[in-house]
Amino acid sequence: MTRYGLRVGRGPRSEETFWIADGEVVHGDLPGFMEVIDPGMRALVGQAGKLMPRPDRIADQAAFAEADRLTLQQALDALDLSPAERSANEAAWVGHCNGPLDQVGYAAAIRWTAATSASWEVMHEASSIYRLEDGNAGLAQAIAADLKGDIRLNTVVTRVEHDDTGVTVHTADGDRVRARRAVLTLPLNILHELDVQPPLSAGKLDASRAGTASQGLKLWIRVKGPIKPFFAYSTKDHPLSVVRTEFVGEEDAVLVSFGADATRLDATSVDEVQRALKVWRDDLEVLEVASHDWNNDPFAKETWLIQRPGAYSASQAELQRPEGTVRLAGSDLANLWAGFFDGAIESGLRTAREVTAELRPAG
Ligand SMILES: Cc1cc2nc3c(=O)[nH]c(=O)nc-3n(C[C@H](O)[C@H](O)[C@H](O)COP(=O)(O)OP(=O)(O)OC[C@H]3O[C@@H](n4cnc5c(N)ncnc54)[C@H](O)[C@@H]3O)c2cc1C
Structure with a gap:
């Protein structure tokens, strides 16, 4: 952001917040919801700094490896929470993890x-509130403009x-490109589908075949305005x-929404989305919906990286x-911000530096 002078800002401050407690919709405010999830969050991730003191490096602590065996659902189930606290925490984590919690590590x-x-x-x-004020495309364009080499889209x-x-x-249109090094940045879920000769190690291919837990939905919804800015949390099992x-x-207003499993909702259907919003309120009129089917996109087959238990x-x-002369890079294998743009940049910087050092003439 600093390098390209991109403006960072926050989304609208929530003026009302809805959540579900014991099957009933609660109409409150964001601090009220934060109070509900606070005991669960503290119990669940309060020790994160001890388990992973240097998240920028590959963790090798035994306690972290032990925790990595659990699903997020198992870890939540082990906590002493009221049903309302549990359900609110689960919904909040679906928003972050974009997958069923019994598959998320x-x-x-x-x-x-x-x-x-x-x-x-x-x-x-950091993960939900702040954003690039002028849109994400500006970042990709700035990186592209910074590049000395060719970019071949499609x-x-x-x-x-x-x-x-x-x-x-080798490319699908019959071209061959020879280089001293190649960095493969495919999403993890499709890495094993690429024909690499000699093949990548069994460890890499197994990680790709096992797949990520990210299979959820991120859906944009345009509704009739004016409305007050709001947050809403249902349960881990609702489509949204x-x-x-x-x-x-x-x-009008544009909402962004998240669900654990993209197959639970036809994200192209205004009617289905309208019904999904009725969980909290029936005063919203859906005008338009927009999303991309990342899980069935042959060049992705995943959303943002969320690992299964034990995968890390x-x-x-x-x-x-x-x-040898091939390396992998990309957000999916970043240390600090895996699953974010930042992770792709982190991994790209590290890999580029290593390749450059390797190719630098000795002396
Ligand atoms: C719905 C959604 C919302 C997200 N929201 C955010 C967010 O708010 N903030 C954030 O920081 N991150 C977000 N992310 C995550 C972020 O987009 C990724 O972490 C980031 O794009 C990963 O970058 P990458 O370069 O590692 O991989 P990718 O962006 O996946 O790039 C891999 C590229 O490889 C190409 N490719 C695949 N196969 C081939 C092939 N055979 N030949 C040639 N090219 C191929 C693909 O087309 C793709 O362009 C979101 C992701 C999704 C899916």
Whole structure:
């Protein structure tokens, strides 16, 4: 952000907040909801700084590895919480983790919180509240403008052959590109589908085949205005577990919403989305919906990285290990902000530096 002078700001401050306690909708405010989730958050991730004191490095503490065996649901179930606290915490975590909590690793919650000085409140703000004021495209455009090499969009790589002297990359339109090094930045879930010769290590391919837990929904909803900015939390089982206002105007407002499982809702249907919002309130009129089916996009097959239990311990170091002239990079294997733009930048910077050092003439 600093490098490109991009403006960072916060979304609209919530003036009312809805959540569900013991099957009833509570109409309160955000501090009230934060109070409900506070005991669960503290118990769940209060030790994140101890379990992962250096989230920028690969964790090797035994206590972290032990925690990494659990699902987030198991970790939540082990806490002494009231049903209302439990349900509110679960909904909040679906918003962050974008997957069913019984498939999400507890380590995901630890990693996110460790990355924000072990404060769950800062984690919540950093991941949910702040945004690029002029949109995300400006970041991609700024990076592209900074690049000295070529960018070939819509060029599908079908095969990668590597040996000690370099790499030959084959494209779907029949081109071959020879280079001294290649950095593969495919999303983890499709890495194993790429024909790499000699094949990537079993550890890397197993991590890809096992897949991430991220399979949820992020859906944009335009509703008739004016409305007051709000947050809303339902339960982990609803099609939409979290909804909040992202832009508020006189005529309309844009909401952003999250669910654990993208198959629970037809995200192209205004009627279905209208019904999903009725969980909290029936005064919203849906005008338009927008989303992308990332889970069925052949170039992604996942949303943002959320690992399954044990995945970090099994594969984090291996995914970062070079294989001769080929390396992997990307947000999915970042240390600090895996699953965020920042993670892609972190991983890209590290990998580029390592490759540059390797190719620098000796002496
Ligand atoms: C719905 C959603 C919302 C998100 N919201 C946020 C957010 O608010 N903030 C945030 O920081 N992060 C967010 N993320 C996460 C963020 O988008 C990712 O972490 C980031 O884009 C990862 O960057 P990457 O370069 O590692 O991988 P990607 O962006 O996935 O890039 C991989 C590229 O490889 C291409 N590719 C795949 N196969 C081939 C092939 N065979 N040949 C050639 N190219 C190929 C793909 O088309 C893609 O362009 C979100 C992600 C999703 C899905």
